[in-house]
Amino acid sequence: MKWDFIQPESGDILRVSFGNFYHYGIxxxxxxxxxxxxxxxxxxxxxxxxxxxxxxxxxTFLNGGFLEVAVLDKKEEKSRxxxxxxxxxxxxxxxxxxxxxxxxxxxxxxxxxxxxxxxxSATDDVRNKILSIPVLVIYTAQIPTSxxxxxxxxxxxxxxxxxxxxxxxxREKYYVWKLLEYALERTFGKKLKKLDIxxxxxxxxxCEGYEFSLSHSHxxxxxxxxxxxxxxxxxxxxELRVNIADKILSDKEAEEFNGxxxxxxxxxxxxxxTQKESAFKLxxxxxxxxxxxxxxxxxxxxxxxxxxNYYLSVCSEWADNAKIIExxxxxxx
Numbered sequence: 001m002k003w004d005f006i007q008p009e010s011g012d013i014l015r016v017s018f019g020n021f022y023h024y025g026i027x028x029x030x031x032x033x034x035x036x037x038x039x040x041x042x043x044x045x046x047x048x049x050x051x052x053x054x055x056x057x058x059x060t061f062l063n064g065g066f067l068e069v070a071v072l073d074k075k076e077e078k079s080r081x082x083x084x085x086x087x088x089x090x091x092x093x094x095x096x097x098x099x100x101x102x103x104x105x106x107x108x109x110x111x112x113x114x115x116x117x118x119x120x121s122a123t124d125d126v127r128n129k130i131l132s133i134p135v136l137v138i139y140t141a142q143i144p145t146s147x148x149x150x151x152x153x154x155x156x157x158x159x160x161x162x163x164x165x166x167x168x169x170x171r172e173k174y175y176v177w178k179l180l181e182y183a184l185e186r187t188f189g190k191k192l193k194k195l196d197i198x199x200x201x202x203x204x205x206x207c208e209g210y211e212f213s214l215s216h217s218h219x220x221x222x223x224x225x226x227x228x229x230x231x232x233x234x235x236x237x238x239e240l241r242v243n244i245a246d247k248i249l250s251d252k253e254a255e256e257f258n259g260x261x262x263x264x265x266x267x268x269x270x271x272x273x274t275q276k277e278s279a280f281k282l283x284x285x286x287x288x289x290x291x292x293x294x295x296x297x298x299x300x301x302x303x304x305x306x307x308x309n310y311y312l313s314v315c316s317e318w319a320d321n322a323k324i325i326e327x328x329x330x331x332x333x
Contacts, residue, residue, distance in 0.1 A: 001076060003071065005069070006069050010027060011026070013069070013070035013111075016039065016061065017068070027069075032057070033055060034094065036104075036105060039065070048099045052094075052097050053090075053097075081116055135321075136228070137183065137324075137325065138224045138312065139179055139223045139328060140222045140234065142219060142305050142327070143219050153192060156199060161173045161174050161177070175330050179221050179222075180214065182328070183212070196208035204284070210226075210227065211225070212225045213232040224316075229282050229317075231282030231315040233281065235274045236308060248290050275295040275313045276290055276295060297315050297317060297319055299314055300312065303324065
């Protein structure tokens, strides 16, 4: 199959380029191009469940792009369905859902209408491109103080939370997990109860196919989700113990700390502490080596939650792409 900038005829496969991706459709006329969803730019904000097979005019299909028409080779011409059957099948599927970017997309649709075989030449390429897109989102929320605690999944996490004798700690662990549920569904469209989430031998909670990190401090919770390993830590801007610098700073960091103005040292230490904690969560190093934990891949933000100010640090190779969603209402999640 080749592609050419020619006038299409009924039953032809069309495509239009949008950056690294193509959008495909079946041409019937300039007023009727049948496709599985509109172009990516017009689908912004739609969930996969909302994308349907539909028809539009040629201008809407192109959305400012350049039209390419499939030119079939002899073998493909011989194996394709008739023009009439192609158009009939495409029209019959209008309103159909079940879209999946990798396994049931617009290219699968056109090939099933033309060749009676749902295939996508770029599935592996598309998958690799999607997985390479930097996705790192951090959610923060204030912990409700009076709402009744419900049940959590999986069962082991639910039992872990219920076993906490300290009411404050129990609420922190409960609501950081509720925030994780929300974060996974909002970012990746995945319900936590349908994912393979488990506690590793090291005692860390992990999820097959996705990375996350949890933190809580003085009435707030924070969750970072990504496709790459990530560590997150949030700390209230408060007065610290005087001797904490001796416990967490390397010789080089201690030298830098000595150059900090006296009235800025407390905030500098809080920030450094969150950086160390986030890097520790990503690297999994022993607590005893906290002085030696590097913070090169850490980015720190100042956030306000519930009227208080916090330092929020995230450690990840995608730290520069981090997006923060603040002050979610956990009573509505």
